[in-house]
Amino acid sequence: MDIRVLPLGAGQDVGRSCVLVTLAGRTIMFDCGIHMGYNDERRFPDFKYISRSGNYTEAIDAVIITHFHLDHCGALAYFTEVHGYNGPIFMTHPTKALIPLMLEDFRKVLVDRLGENEHFNSRHIKNCMKKVIALDLMETYKVDDELEIRAYYAGHVLGAAMFYARVGDQEFGPSVVYTGDYNMTPDRHLGAAQIDRCRPDLLITESTYATTIRDSKRARERDFVQQVHECIKDGGKVLIPVFALGRAQELAILVEEYWERVGLTAPIYFSAGLTAKANLYYKLLINWTSAQVKASHERGTNMFDFRHVAQFERAHIEKPGPCVLFASPGMLHAGMSLEVFKSWGSGEKNMVILPGYCVAGTVGAKLIAGHRGPLEIDKRCTVDVQCKVRYLSFSAHADAKGIMQLIRQAAPKNVLLVHGEKAKMDFLKAKISSTLGIPCYNPPNGEVVRVAAACAVKVHVSQTLLQRSLAEHASASITTTTYLGKRTRNPSDEQVGEPVDVVPVEGVLVSGGGSALQLKLLDNTEVAPAFGIVPHALSFGCTLRCCRSTSQQRAQDGAREIGKLKMEADASAALDASVEAVRSWLPVEPDYEQGVLRVGSFEARFNVVGSSQLAGTGGEPEISPVPSGSPATCSRGDQQDANAGGEYIEVACQWKADDAPMAERAISLLRQSISDSL
Amino acid sequence: MKLTRLDNSSGTKCYLVKFRKTTFLLDCGLSTKSILDFCPRRLPAAKECFAYAEDVGTKMTSEAAHNQPVYEVCALSEVDLESVDAILISDFTEMLALPYITELSHFRGNIYATEPTVALARQACEELLAADQALRLETLSTISKRKRRRQSNPQDAPQVASPSTSRAIFSRDEMLASLSKVSGVHYSQDVSIAGGLLKATAFAGGLHLGSASWVIEGGGRKLVYMGSASLVDAKCCSLDRNPLRFADALLLSSVALPPPPNQDRGTLSDVQEALVRKPSLSLLSQPPTPASQDRHSAFKAIPNAVTDVVRDGGNVLLPVGSGDLVHELIDEIASALKAARLEAKPLYFVSPAAQRSIAHASINMEWMTPAQRDKVYDKASAPYDSTALAAEGRLRLLSDLQQLPAGALTDGGCVIFTAALSVRAGPTAQVLRAWGADPSSLLVVTEPLLADDCALLEATNHLCGSFRMQLLKCVVDRRPTPFEIMPLLRYLKPRTLAVPSELWEALLAVPAAARASLGTEDTVAIPPRERVSVSLPARAVPVAASSALALQVQLTELPGTSEGHRGEGSLRVSRVSANLSVRDGSFALTAPDPGATAHFPKASRLIWGQLTLDGYARALKEQNFDAVTICAVRGEQLPLAIRESTEEDGALVSVTWGHHLGKVWMTANATHIVSNQPVLRFMLQEALFTQLHVL
Numbered sequence A: 001m002d003i004r005v006l007p008l009g010a011g012q013d014v015g016r017s018c019v020l021v022t023l024a025g026r027t028i029m030f031d032c033g034i035h036m037g038y039n040d041e042r043r044f045p046d047f048k049y050i051s052r053s054g055n056y057t058e059a060i061d062a063v064i065i066t067h068f069h070l071d072h073c074g075a076l077a078y079f080t081e082v083h084g085y086n087g088p089i090f091m092t093h094p095t096k097a098l099i100p101l102m103l104e105d106f107r108k109v110l111v112d113r114l115g116e117n118e119h120f121n122s123r124h125i126k127n128c129m130k131k132v133i134a135l136d137l138m139e140t141y142k143v144d145d146e147l148e149i150r151a152y153y154a155g156h157v158l159g160a161a162m163f164y165a166r167v168g169d170q171e172f173g174p175s176v177v178y179t180g181d182y183n184m185t186p187d188r189h190l191g192a193a194q195i196d197r198c199r200p201d202l203l204i205t206e207s208t209y210a211t212t213i214r215d216s217k218r219a220r221e222r223d224f225v226q227q228v229h230e231c232i233k234d235g236g237k238v239l240i241p242v243f244a245l246g247r248a249q250e251l252a253i254l255v256e257e258y259w260e261r262v263g264l265t266a267p268i269y270f271s272a273g274l275t276a277k278a279n280l281y282y283k284l285l286i287n288w289t290s291a292q293v294k295a296s297h298e299r300g301t302n303m304f305d306f307r308h309v310a311q312f313e314r315a316h317i318e319k320p321g322p323c324v325l326f327a328s329p330g331m332l333h334a335g336m337s338l339e340v341f342k343s344w345g346s347g348e349k350n351m352v353i354l355p356g357y358c359v360a361g362t363v364g365a366k367l368i369a370g371h372r373g374p375l376e377i378d379k380r381c382t383v384d385v386q387c388k389v390r391y392l393s394f395s396a397h398a399d400a401k402g403i404m405q406l407i408r409q410a411a412p413k414n415v416l417l418v419h420g421e422k423a424k425m426d427f428l429k430a431k432i433s434s435t436l437g438i439p440c441y442n443p444p445n446g447e448v449v450r451v452a453a454a455c456a457v458k459v460h461v462s463q464t465l466l467q468r469s470l471a472e473h474a475s476a477s478i479t480t481t482t483y484l485g486k487r488t489r490n491p492s493d494e495q496v497g498e499p500v501d502v503v504p505v506e507g508v509l510v511s512g513g514g515s516a517l518q519l520k521l522l523d524n525t526e527v528a529p530a531f532g533i534v535p536h537a538l539s540f541g542c543t544l545r546c547c548r549s550t551s552q553q554r555a556q557d558g559a560r561e562i563g564k565l566k567m568e569a570d571a572s573a574a575l576d577a578s579v580e581a582v583r584s585w586l587p588v589e590p591d592y593e594q595g596v597l598r599v600g601s602f603e604a605r606f607n608v609v610g611s612s613q614l615a616g617t618g619g620e621p622e623i624s625p626v627p628s629g630s631p632a633t634c635s636r637g638d639q640q641d642a643n644a645g646g647e648y649i650e651v652a653c654q655w656k657a658d659d660a661p662m663a664e665r666a667i668s669l670l671r672q673s674i675s676d677s678l
Numbered sequence B: 001m002k003l004t005r006l007d008n009s010s011g012t013k014c015y016l017v018k019f020r021k022t023t024f025l026l027d028c029g030l031s032t033k034s035i036l037d038f039c040p041r042r043l044p045a046a047k048e049c050f051a052y053a054e055d056v057g058t059k060m061t062s063e064a065a066h067n068q069p070v071y072e073v074c075a076l077s078e079v080d081l082e083s084v085d086a087i088l089i090s091d092f093t094e095m096l097a098l099p100y101i102t103e104l105s106h107f108r109g110n111i112y113a114t115e116p117t118v119a120l121a122r123q124a125c126e127e128l129l130a131a132d133q134a135l136r137l138e139t140l141s142t143i144s145k146r147k148r149r150r151q152s153n154p155q156d157a158p159q160v161a162s163p164s165t166s167r168a169i170f171s172r173d174e175m176l177a178s179l180s181k182v183s184g185v186h187y188s189q190d191v192s193i194a195g196g197l198l199k200a201t202a203f204a205g206g207l208h209l210g211s212a213s214w215v216i217e218g219g220g221r222k223l224v225y226m227g228s229a230s231l232v233d234a235k236c237c238s239l240d241r242n243p244l245r246f247a248d249a250l251l252l253s254s255v256a257l258p259p260p261p262n263q264d265r266g267t268l269s270d271v272q273e274a275l276v277r278k279p280s281l282s283l284l285s286q287p288p289t290p291a292s293q294d295r296h297s298a299f300k301a302i303p304n305a306v307t308d309v310v311r312d313g314g315n316v317l318l319p320v321g322s323g324d325l326v327h328e329l330i331d332e333i334a335s336a337l338k339a340a341r342l343e344a345k346p347l348y349f350v351s352p353a354a355q356r357s358i359a360h361a362s363i364n365m366e367w368m369t370p371a372q373r374d375k376v377y378d379k380a381s382a383p384y385d386s387t388a389l390a391a392e393g394r395l396r397l398l399s400d401l402q403q404l405p406a407g408a409l410t411d412g413g414c415v416i417f418t419a420a421l422s423v424r425a426g427p428t429a430q431v432l433r434a435w436g437a438d439p440s441s442l443l444v445v446t447e448p449l450l451a452d453d454c455a456l457l458e459a460t461n462h463l464c465g466s467f468r469m470q471l472l473k474c475v476v477d478r479r480p481t482p483f484e485i486m487p488l489l490r491y492l493k494p495r496t497l498a499v500p501s502e503l504w505e506a507l508l509a510v511p512a513a514a515r516a517s518l519g520t521e522d523t524v525a526i527p528p529r530e531r532v533s534v535s536l537p538a539r540a541v542p543v544a545a546s547s548a549l550a551l552q553v554q555l556t557e558l559p560g561t562s563e564g565h566r567g568e569g570s571l572r573v574s575r576v577s578a579n580l581s582v583r584d585g586s587f588a589l590t591a592p593d594p595g596a597t598a599h600f601p602k603a604s605r606l607i608w609g610q611l612t613l614d615g616y617a618r619a620l621k622e623q624n625f626d627a628v629t630i631c632a633v634r635g636e637q638l639p640l641a642i643r644e645s646t647e648e649d650g651a652l653v654s655v656t657w658g659h660h661l662g663k664v665w666m667t668a669n670a671t672h673i674v675s676n677q678p679v680l681r682f683m684l685q686e687a688l689f690t691q692l693h694v695l
Ligand SMILES: [Zn+2]
Pocket: A067, A069, A072, A156, A181
C-alpha cells in the first residue's frame, strides 16, 4: 500500500504551496497557495495534474489549508469557485476567520493597483468560505468512515496548524503529516509548534531555512528595536513591510513595549484597512496565541490593544519628521508598502527593515541582495535607493535545527521536503538520511513520489488468547506487567513509546461469516464453542519396560534377595536420572512426586517390578490398561527377558494429543536414560 | 468494571471507576448547600428571622450558625487517592473539590477538563472564596475570641484523613495551584490514561460552555459518562450525541429531577408555600414545567420583567454568578433595554470574577454554536454582546460593591449582576439591604440553591414585612427531564445503563409508554456512597497484524460449519503462530522469526466430526492391519483418559501389526490410543483423522 505524493506547487520552490497526497484511495490536497514571484499562470498551482477530466470534486476527498498566508491559501477561492471544487475544506478557526481578509486584500492589490484581470471576485471568496469546516486543535475529525484528520499547533502565524491525516484505524491505516509553515521557537505572541509521537508513514515538511541555524531570538529583537530607535533619532522614517497579519502584530508588540519603556513619542502607523481589522480578530482569537498573551488577557489587558499605534493615511507619506510604518505586503511587490518605498527609498536617513522572506524577483528580494542606486520598479517608476536596508530574519519558520527536532518528535518513517530552495533542500535531505536514517525525498512540482506505507491488517484478538499468552510469557517487562495489573506508576518518558516486550502467540485465525470481512484470532479453546463444534478428545498411552541385561541377571541368580535390594537401589538411581534427563530438556520445571512425572497433560508413572511382584499388582498399572500378556517393548528389544519374569522398571505414560510432540520426545528420553543407568 | 458513587446528594457528582486495572474519578463536586446553614446577623430583619427559624427548627439554628462555614465534599477520604490515575471533569460546577485532592492528598495522577471548564471553574472558585470570606465576616463577631484564634490557626486547615466529608474552604493559593494541574483538552481530543490502557475523549455536553461527556475506551469496550448533558439550544456547543452511542456502559447523571416532596429544608419550604399564597408579596414565580425547552423559554421572561421594572424607575438585582448564563442574560437584557430605549440605564457586574468572566467570554467561539462563531468570522465581533457592552462602558465590571459609583443604588433604574452563592452575605446581601424595602425593585433568582435561600427572605417578609422587593423565580436548569431523557437513551442504545438511585426512581416514574424498549440489557441503580459492579463483555482487541504475517497465513475453509453458522457463508480458518509486541498498552502482531523454533512445541489441533466404528475399521483395514477386532465396552470400563470427558459407553478396537499390539478405545467424542510402538500409535491416529475433521 503506497502513499502517493504529487506537489502541484512548492516542490523545490517557495510559493504556491499545494501538495496532493493519496493514501489508501483517499486524496487530500494540502494547501492551495499562489506564487508571489509570477504574474502569469505560474502564479497558481498546476491543477491539471489532479485529474484529466477536470472534475476535481471527484478526484479530491478533502482540501486542508494550514494557515492564512497567501502562498498557502491564495488560490483557494480560485480553485473552488472557478475550477469548481465542491468538496469539504478544512482549516483552523483563526484561519477561517482571517483568510477572507487576506484573499480580499490580495484581490484588491491585483485589480485596483496593478490593473490585472481578476481571477476571482469578492462573492467567490464568500461562497468559498461557506464550504469551510473549522477545526479546533487536537480535535480528531472524521471526514468519512475511514479518513481522520487532526490539527497540531504550528506557531508561525495565528491559527497555523500542522495536519495529521490517516485512512483507517490507528496503527492500521497509512498516515501522513503535512506541516505547512511552522516555528519551533515561541515568539512574542505565539507558542512553539508541537506534535506528539504520531509515527506517520510520511512527514511532509517545509524547509525554508533548511541550512540556517539562527541565533537567539531575543538578540534579534533587541537588534530590531535599536535599529528602529537610531533611525528615529536621526529624524528618519522607518518602513517595515510586513504581512498584514502575524509579523505586523508581533513587531508592533515589540515596538509598543520599547516606546513605553524609553518614552518615545514618534508616531507608529499601521497601514489602513487590513491591519486594523486584523487586530480585531487577534483580540478574539487569544486562545491561539502564546501562554503569556493569554495570561495577560485574563488579567484584563489585551496585548493587541496598541495604544501608540495610529492609522496610516496617504497624506502621511510626505509628512516631515520621523515615524515608523508597518505596511503590507511584506515583499514590497505591490500595494501600500511599495508605494511608500517609492517615496522614502531615496532618503538617506530613512530605513527599510525587511523582517521576512522575500520571493526572488520582488523589490524586497533585490534590496536584501544589496541593491543600491537606481532600481526600476516598473515601466513608469525608478527609485534611487539611498535608504538604509536591514534584513532581519524574523520570519517564523523553523530553522534546520527546528526541522530536525520536529522530525524527531513525530518519528515518521519517511520525510518529504517542500517549500524551500532545491540546493538547501538537498543539503537537509542528506542530513536527514545520514543522521536520522530516515528516507527523504524532495520532488519538483509535477513529479510523483511513492512511499511504501507499512500496511497492517486488523485482527481482533480474543481476550482469552491475549491474557493467556501474556500470562504464560510474563516477564519482568513493564508493559506486559502493566497489562496484567502489576504495573509501576508513572513510567518515565523514555519507557513510553518504545517497544517493550514481545511474546509468542498461538491461535486460530477465523475469517468470514457475513459480509463484513472481520478477522478474529481466537484461543484454541474458543474455536469449538464459537462455531458450535463438539471437539473430539484424543489421548494416547503406552508402557515402557526396561529390563536388566541378561548377563547381569544371571550373575545375580544365586542371591535373589540381595539382587532384589540391589535392583531397587539401581532402579531408584535410574528413575532419578531419567527424571533429570527430562527436566534438563524441558523449559519448564516438571512436577515430580511419588513416582509420577507431570508436564502439561503428559504423565509418566514409574513402577519398579521385581519377579516376586509379577503375580501381584505390578503388571497392570491402572492408567495404562494394556492387557496382561501383551508384548511390551524392552529397552534392549529383548522381549523374552521381560516375559520370562525378570526384574524391570515399568513406566506407564499417557498424554493428550496437544502435547504429542513433547510426549514423544520425553518418552524417548526416559527410555534412553533408564536403560543407560540400569 | 467497578463503579463507586462517592457523592451522597443530587447536587454534586463524584464517581470512582475501576476499569481495566485503571482507577479514575469522574468529577469531584463540592456542595455549597451548607452555606445555607448560616444565618448572618445583618440580613434584613435577621434577628426576627433567626428567631422564627429557630421556632420552626431548621438547621439554621444549629451550631453551624455560630461556626465557620464548611462545605460538603464527596467521600474522598474513603479513596486511596494515590492509586487514582486520572480525574475526568464534565463541567465547571463539578470540579470545585479539586484543591482538596491535588493539594491535600497524595494524588499524583492527571486531571483532564476542557479549557473553558478550567477557566469557568477558576471564576466560580473566586466567587466561592469571596462568599466564604463574607460569610466569615458576618459570623465572626458572634464567635468568642478564643474560638476564633483556634479557627484561624493553619493547623485547622482541611484534614486529609478526616472521615467527615465537611471541610473548611481551601485557600486561594491552593485553588490556583490545583487548577494549574489540570490539563485542558479540546472536544474530540484523545487523551491516554495509565500509559495507554484507556483512551478518554471529551465531547460537547451542551449544559455550559465547555461541558463534556466523556467516552472512555479500552480493550474494545466503551464506557460513556454523561455528567453535563443538555438538550436545550443555548449558545454553547450543543450535545454531541453520536460518539456516545452503543456504549457498553453509560453512566448518566445529568438529569433534572423534580423537587423531592420532602426536602431536608422542609420547614423552610413550608414557610415558602405559605408565603406564595400570601397576596402582599408580588411573586412572579413560574410554575414548574416539565420540559427543559419550556423552562428555557420561561427564562426569556426575565428580560421583559427587567425592562418593565427599569422603565418604572425600579432597580433589578440578578445574583446569577459568573458562568456562561450571566452573558446570555446580559445580552438579552441589554437588547431588551435598548429596544425600550432604556440603553442609558447602567448595568453592573459585581463579582471578583467579573473582569475575568468578560475577558474569557470574548475568546471562546470555538466552544459555541455555529451562529456564535459566525459573529466572529463575519463581523469580527465577540460572540457575546457583553464584550462590546463592557468596552463601551455600558456594562461596568466591579470586583466589589465599594467601587459602585455614588448614588448608583439610590438613583433608580440600576441593574446589578452579582455572584450567586448566597443572599445572606457579600454584595448580594448589601444590595438587598439597600433595596429590600423598595416594592418597585426586582430580585431575579435563577440558581436552584438561591431559590431555596429565598425562602429566608420570604420568611423575613412574612414576619416583619420589611422585605418588599418583587421576586421573579425562574430557576434555570437546562438538564433534560426524565421524560426527555428517554428518547435520547433509546437513540444512544447503551448495553448497560448506570444511574444514581434517586434518578432511577425518577425514571421509573416516567409513564411506561415513554419508558418502553429502551434497548438496554441491564440497568444499575447506584445508591449514594455505594459500590456497584457493571459487567462488561470481554471484547476482542483490535490488533495490527503486519503484512508479512498476513502473507504467511493460508486460510482454509472450515468444513461442517457453514450451515451451522446461520448461512452467512462458510468460515475460513488458519492456525497462526505470531509474535505479539506490547507497547503503550496497545498490541501488534508480527511474523515469528523464521529461524526460531518453539522451545516447547505444541500440536494444538481441533478435532471434530461424526465418528463411526465401521468407517474406522475400514480405514484400518485399508492400512493393512493384520487383525482388527471390535468389541463394546461399558462406560466405567473405559480408560481414565476417556472417562474424564464422557460417561458414555464405547468400543474397543484391537489391532495387531506384526508382533505389535495396538488398542483404541473410542466413544462419540473421545478416543484413547494405546500402543508401545510409536509408529503404530501414529498410524492409528492417522486412520482416525480420515474419519474426522482436523484443524
Ligand atoms: Zn507561512
